[in-house]
Amino acid sequence: MPRSSTSLRQQREALPIYPYRDELVTAIRNNNLLVVIGETGSGKTTQIPQYVLDDIPGLGRIGVTQPRRIAAITVAKRVSEEHGTPLGTTVGYTIRFDDRTTSSTRLKYMTDGVLLREATQDPRLSQYSVLVIDEAHERTLETDVLFGLLRRTLRLRPSDLRILVMSATLNVEKFSDFFGGCPIFSVPGRSYPVTIVHHQKAQLASLKSTYFGKAVETAMHVHTTEKEGDVLVFLTGQGEIERACREFREKAAALDYRRDVKYYDDGRGVKDVNVYPIYASLETFEQRAVFEEPEDGVRKIVFSTNIAQTSVTIPGIRYVIDSGFVKEKSFDPNTGMDALLVTEISQAAATQRAGRAGRTQPGKCYRLYTRSFFDSLAPETIPEIQRSSLLGTALSLKKMGIIDIPHFDFIDPPDAQLVDDALQQLYLLGAIDNRGLLTPLGDIMSRFPLSPFLSRALVASTRDFGCSDEVLTIASVMSVEEVFVSPSGKDEQRQRADEARREFADSTGDHLTLLNVYEGWRRAGGAEAERTWCRERYVSWRNLDMARNVRRQLEEVMEKAGLRVVRAPRVEVRERGGKKGSSFRTDGGGGSRKRTAVDPVPILKSFLTAYYVHLAKRHTNRSLFYHYSVVDHHSDNAGTGSGASRDSNSSMLALHISPQSALADDEASGRRRDDLDWVMYTHVTYTNRAIMRVVSKVLWEWVGEVGGLERARGVGKAALSGVKEGEGEGEGEGEEVDDDAIEAREFKLLE
Numbered sequence: 155m156p157r158s159s160t161s162l163r164q165q166r167e168a169l170p171i172y173p174y175r176d177e178l179v180t181a182i183r184n185n186n187l188l189v190v191i192g193e194t195g196s197g198k199t200t201q202i203p204q205y206v207l208d209d210i211p212g213l214g215r216i217g218v219t220q221p222r223r224i225a226a227i228t229v230a231k232r233v234s235e236e237h238g239t240p241l242g243t244t245v246g247y248t249i250r251f252d253d254r255t256t257s258s259t260r261l262k263y264m265t266d267g268v269l270l271r272e273a274t275q276d277p278r279l280s281q282y283s284v285l286v287i288d289e290a291h292e293r294t295l296e297t298d299v300l301f302g303l304l305r306r307t308l309r310l311r312p313s314d315l316r317i318l319v320m321s322a323t324l325n326v327e328k329f330s331d332f333f334g335g336c337p338i339f340s341v342p343g344r345s346y347p348v349t350i351v352h353h354q355k356a357q358l359a360s361l362k363s364t365y366f367g368k369a370v371e372t373a374m375h376v377h378t379t380e381k382e383g384d385v386l387v388f389l390t391g392q393g394e395i396e397r398a399c400r401e402f403r404e405k406a407a408a409l410d411y412r413r414d415v416k417y418y419d420d421g422r423g424v425k426d427v428n429v430y431p432i433y434a435s436l437e438t439f440e441q442r443a444v445f446e447e448p449e450d451g452v453r454k455i456v457f458s459t460n461i462a463q464t465s466v467t468i469p470g471i472r473y474v475i476d477s478g479f480v481k482e483k484s485f486d487p488n489t490g491m492d493a494l495l496v497t498e499i500s501q502a503a504a505t506q507r508a509g510r511a512g513r514t515q516p517g518k519c520y521r522l523y524t525r526s527f528f529d530s531l532a533p534e535t536i537p538e539i540q541r542s543s544l545l546g547t548a549l550s551l552k553k554m555g556i557i558d559i560p561h562f563d564f565i566d567p568p569d570a571q572l573v574d575d576a577l578q579q580l581y582l583l584g585a586i587d588n589r590g591l592l593t594p595l596g597d598i599m600s601r602f603p604l605s606p607f608l609s610r611a612l613v614a615s616t617r618d619f620g621c622s623d624e625v626l627t628i629a630s631v632m633s634v635e636e637v638f639v640s641p642s643g644k645d646e647q648r649q650r651a652d653e654a655r656r657e658f659a660d661s662t663g664d665h666l667t668l669l670n671v672y673e674g675w676r677r678a679g680g681a682e683a684e685r686t687w688c689r690e691r692y693v694s695w696r697n698l699d700m701a702r703n704v705r706r707q708l709e710e711v712m713e714k715a716g717l718r719v720v721r722a723p724r725v726e727v728r729e730r731g732g733k734k735g736s737s738f739r740t741d742g743g744g745g746s747r748k749r750t751a752v753d754p755v756p757i758l759k760s761f762l763t764a765y766y767v768h769l770a771k772r773h774t775n776r777s778l779f780y781h782y783s784v785v786d787h788h789s790d791n792a793g794t795g796s797g798a799s800r801d802s803n804s805s806m807l808a809l810h811i812s813p814q815s816a817l818a819d820d821e822a823s824g825r826r827r828d829d830l831d832w833v834m835y836t837h838v839t840y841t842n843r844a845i846m847r848v849v850s851k852v853l854w855e856w857v858g859e860v861g862g863l864e865r866a867r868g869v870g871k872a873a874l875s876g877v878k879e880g881e882g883e884g885e886g887e888g889e890e891v892d893d894d895a896i897e898a899r900e901f902k903l904l905e
């Protein structure tokens with residue numbers, strides 16, 4: 155029966171949580187702190203906040219956190235629909251750079267990151283009467299920090315704040331213990347048995363390279379041999395999911411249902427299939443169809459990231475295919491690299507995934523790994539706080555006056571090395587001084603809803619280099635999803651997209667390239683023209699529009715902080731074969747003409763002021779770079795093994811320029827970049843090698859100019875955590891480093 159034929163109200167009342175409505179409300183009334191546990195899909199996220207809203211009059215705002223932006227949006231949409239009010243009125247959401255609430259909003263869904271920022275500004279969180287920390291089992295970095303902060307907030311407001319912690323898994327004693335043994339309300343599950351089938355002969359060592367093929371194959375196996383019921387396949391990331399959809403659709407198109415599909419049943423059974431991708435990008439969630447029941451006889455196959463494990467519930471799932479892998483944040487303090495790595499899941503995650511098959515009837519879970527692989531998995535997922543960079547968190551805590559970060563109330567404390575690393579980074583960015591206290595600069599940086607790196611670059615661009623207008627634009631584009639569209643279709647299309655991308659390429663690298671894209675787009679004039687402009691150039695209108703919105707908001711922050719927005723100086727450049735009337739640069743073709751363009755130097759120096767810790771030097775093997783740690787080479791304590799300095803072996807980490815970078819060699823024209831000695835990169839992704847993303851060319855001497863050497867020298871002397879025995883002497887008394895010893899060629903701006 156199509157879902158639409160049952161009313162929303164009937165759907166709400168059919169949820170496992172509904173019979174406990176009154177009991178729950180009473181428990182919430184009577185307790186300042188309550189932990190609620192219930193199976194995924196039982197109705198915690200969508201129902202409990204509504205119960206509070208409707209049944210406990212006289213309360214102020216209810217805030218509900220979600221670990222993922224996409225969940226905050228989807229849930230708010232659903233709840234406002236159920237509540238019968240337009241989104242953004244009584245029920246709304248706030249995610250970074252997108253606020254859909256008004257002063258009359260009573261129920262606000264938001265990311266945990268948003269609440270954390272709000273706590274930085276107002277530690278009492280006075281706008282809320284009730285705070286719900288949802289999906290607590292996910293243990294995101296932000297949720298974990300919020301736990302510690304909320305304990306403080308509750309001390310400030312013991313009588314008028316209620317805190318509810320909601321979780322899917324069983325490990326809730328931990329939450330209750332953390333909050334002084336508060337009561338636990340358990341919503342009995344209503345789940346059906348799930349048959350688990352392990353793969354018989356999967357090789358442990360090769361699982362990572364084979365699960366993808368097996369996933370598509372198994373999805374097809376389920377489609378052709380199993381009874382009706384939708385299929386949820388857990389893969390790890392966007393690229394992989396798009397590819398799986400493509401391959402599955404191709405195979406499905408070749409099916410002869412009468413012959414190949416066991417439960418075709420003369421057209422009364424399984425007779426067609428719809429394939430959907432789900433990953434944490436907004437676009438996929440706009441296809442509401444994934445939440446709707448397909449027509450009779452049509453099987454829905456959903457390829458998803460971990461997001462469908464507990465955050466969002468897709469109705470109708472009867473078969474689950476579990477790859478056994480997840481893309482997870484992983485930070486290596488030895489190299490300072492924060493990366494998303496494909497990692498084995500935990501046993502708890504595998505159990506959650508399997509459970510998704512048994513929500514409404516008995517189900518079946520195909521694990522693409524063996525029973526012994528399952529046995530070898532860690533029982534629980536390691537909390538994010540123990541495997542991510544704490545840079546942003548440390549800045550927020552410092553801003554709140556929590557100086558002694560190692561002794562903060564962590565539910566599970568992070569490794570000391572992670573804390574040390576974050577403090578060192580903050581020091582290198584100038585956000586804290588050599589006693590670990592927030593500097594005025596750090597205070598300004600903390601006001602931006604950005605990574606401390608980007609906010610540092612912004613401040614430099616306005617104070618030191620007079621180009622904040624351009625840096626603001628670039629930082630905005632860097633804060634949204636990829637603006638270059640990679641068509642998933644034919645090779646030919648992909649080739650055209652590559653060509654279009656090259657048209658924007660700036661010879662200094664990706665920062666200026668992003669500026670070129672944004673400025674070109676802005677000149678298109680009018681919404682319709684903008685869209686056409688984007689379509690023709692394989693650029694995402696939606697993400698650029700988001701960048702425009704981000705830019706506006708960052709500009710407001712700058713204004714409030716008294717930071718001026720100024721345009722960079724222009725310089726005259728010579729360009730080859732430029733097309734008339736267009737700002738495109740094309741290679742080949744003779745002739746050259748002059749035009750004025752923005753001076754890239756101050757812009758690049760602004761970014762380098764922050765990213766000099768992400769410096770890479772070209773290896774003698776020309777296609778290769780290696781991470782160059784300014785601290786290892788220039789700290790007074792370099793090589794002495796003090797807590798603050800890094801193992802110098804790490805500086806030999808090999809890095810490659812992304813093939814999508816403006817600095818990549820151009821295979822088509824054979825043009826190679828022999829002029830690159832030093833580059834700065836924004837982040838690194840790993841596939842089989844470490845790839846630098848958003849990379850630009852810099853000059854070695856700039857590192858000293860932007861204050862990098864001085865800060866690197868100071869780092870060994872600083873007592874950043876406030877617990878070390880440090881004298882905290884003045885900076886800059888270290889030995890002079892002979893900068894000339896390092897080869898640095900003249901920087902040619904543009905040919």
Ligand code: ADP
Nearest residue numbers: 193194195196197198199200201232445467469
């Ligand atoms: P929990 O938080 O306990 O996992 P939720 O409150 O998120 O449960 O979901 C309860 C039910 O509401 C789900 O089982 C699903 O059927 C339905 N639901 C949630 N979000 C949507 C949506 N966006 N569209 C349709 N149904 C939804």
Ligand code: MG
Nearest residue numbers: 198199464465
């Ligand atoms: Mg939920």
